[in-house]
Amino acid sequence: MTIEGIEIRKVALPLKEPFRASVGVFSVRDVLLVRVVTSDAEGWGECVALPEPRYSAEYVDGAADVLRRFLVPALPRNVDAHGVAPALASFRGHPMAKAALETAVLDARLRASGDSLGRYLGAVRERVACGVSIGIMGSVRELLDAVAGYLAEGYARIKLKIEPGWDVEPVRAVREHFGDDLMLQVDANGAYTPADARHLAGLDAFGLVLIEQPLAPGDLLGHARLARRLATPICLDESVESAADAAAALSLGAAAIINVKPGRVGGYLEARRVHDLCQAHGVPVWCGDMLESGIGRAANLSLGALPGFTLPADTCAAERYFATDVIEPLDHADGHLTVPTGPGIGVVPIKEILDELTLSSEWLGVGDRKADRREL
Structure with a gap:
């Protein structure tokens, strides 16, 4: 398979309503898409970096810059997906940008061979149970109304x-209003410190599935100490950027559950390694959400169908967030999404919608540091 060129496209997806977390408030999701054109097919990948470097050090414009200046020029013209990471290994960090490029190469390769991403990764389920993530709201009443609406739509878990x-x-209000049978978990995005341990222990009374990333990403020892003080299982998200990070967290007792986000760990191949490691240690994993477009969501479903993903994913239907997506709606019913079975990631953008939402596009020749950039 010979790569003929790579397109980097920045797209703006307006949210139906602002989404607030401790890392920021989003009204529009700027999405960076990567299209790899080969001699046999073309493939798509999505960079999940956010507009500002708050969730992680990566951000949308920075990811575009590192792709343009370093990653794409370093990519051999004849390479398969397993060769992408070694080709880019000399550049430190930037797992989200690397993941987008690797995914696009993998998608093109699978489309050329007619294989689906789910089959390639080892998916064992046809549908994935979906939870929904609810941002920080203005009032408890507003929160209760939101939870009621999502439960009516059949979502299996509330975060x-x-x-x-x-x-x-x-948390108390949701538990008391909806009862003990509700699968409920919380996500702090690293908003607390070890000094908050006593306060966080107050969440133990509510039978949560997990508390996700309570402390700063680099504080594995702090998470291990906190885990000994809480009855609620700790799940790590931002702390885990590779299978090696996951292994360190498990050895320290810093996590009982791992949230696997392919973009955060550098791609679907490394995400599968995290899955395999956790499965070998009897540690459950689940697939998180980064407010992806349908391109990223479709690929995440293939990962979330692997056997070790035993908790509902955050990969809910895109219409939960966006009035308009770049693909046809994914099949969603009874709180589950169907895993795409077509070649590659199983979906392609709708050209007319993609063009309408595009802010800029640039074409890069592999090994070429010059880009043909268009502002739209």
Whole structure:
């Protein structure tokens, strides 16, 4: 398979309503898409970096720059997906940008061979149970109304974003209103410190599935100490950027559950390694959400159908967030999404919608540091 060129396209997806977490408030999701054109097919990948470097050090414009200046020029013209990471290994960090490029190469290769991403990764399920992530809201009443609406749509699990000042009371309200049978978990995005351990222990009373990333990403020892003080299982997200990170967290007792986000760990091949490691240690994993377009969501479904993904994914239907997506709606019913079975990631953008939402596009020749950039 010979790569003929690569397109980097920045797309703006307006959200139906602002989404607030401790890492920021989003009204529009700027999405970076990568299209790899080969001699046999073309493939798509999505960079999940956010507009500002708050969730991680990566951000949309920075990812575009590192792709343009370093990653694409370093990519051999004749390469398969397993060769992408070694070709880019000399550049430190930037797993989200690397993941987008690797995914696009893998998608093109699978489309050329007619294989689906799910089959290639080892998916064992045809449908994935989906949870929904609810941002920090203006009032408890507003939160309860939102939860009721998503439960009516059949979502299997509710995740609440929390931060200091919005944690115990909203969780108590949801638990008391909807009962003990509700699968409920919380996500702090690293908003707390070890000094908050006693306060976080107050969440133990509500039978949560997990508390996700309570402390700063680099504080594995702090998470291990906190885990010994809480009855609620700790799940790590931002702390895990590779299978090696996951192994370190498990050896320290810093996590009982791992949230696997392919973009965060550098791509679907590394995500499968994290899955395999956790499965070998009897540690459950689940697939998180980064407000992806349908391109990223479709690929995540293939990962979330692997056997070790035993908890509902965050990969809910895109219409939960966006009025308009770049693909046809994914098959969603009874709180489950159907895993695409077509070649590659199983979906392609709708050209007319993609063009309408595109902010800029640039074409890169592999090994060429010059780009043909168009502002739209």
